[in-house]
Amino acid sequence: MVKWIRLMVINDNKPNPPLLNDWGWSIFIETDKWILLYDADTEPRIMENNIKALGIDLNRVNAAFLSHYHADHYGGFKYIGKVRKGLTVYVPEVDNILRKWDLNPITVNDSREILEDAVTTGIMSGMGVYEHSLIVKLSGYGSVVVVGCSHPGIDKIVKRSHELLGDIYLVIGGFHGPSRQQLDIVARYSRYVCPAHCSGDEARHYMSVHYRDKYCDVRTGTVINLPIT
Incomplete structure (x- = not known):
């Protein structure tokens, strides 16, 4: 198991000047064992600007992860391909766009370990999205x-994660405009809950009011060091 994790939000819908931002999601994940880039926003120029501003060295990245093929999650991989040609990107389905950008997409259908102590849930579908x-x-x-973006349902993703690896410490990312019932389920399963990207202001507000001790505010440039002390 990894001993520590550092989460750095490269881009989120919520701004944090002087960093640039737009509608999209990208997070840099560093542990004591490996480094991974999760999603890559919409715009290559925003990825380039924020990666440099945050002092991220892409040459240290072991692999990348694409949650799904929507432009606000893969558009910035065009910049990544220029800097790290041949970088492995774990994807849920085949698409030639990443190959066109000189990256190496690896399709993952079922749950499996992709890095030490890092597991994909395997493909889940919802709203016509894998x-x-x-x-x-x-x-x-x-x-x-x-x-x-949690198209399959953030509650279903959390339940699948719990089935695969047990207790959950923190959930972060886009929850896709979840219902209060879904948020209650996430809060029941996880010690900390960090809605971002497409979660929406209503979800953020609900969590901050009803689960103040679990909620963490996320925006472009946010850094979360785990475990939280």
């Missing part, structure tokens, strides 16, 4: 679940 999410096992605390 999507997978990342689960990382944090020693002594449970798992950290990173999601893209």
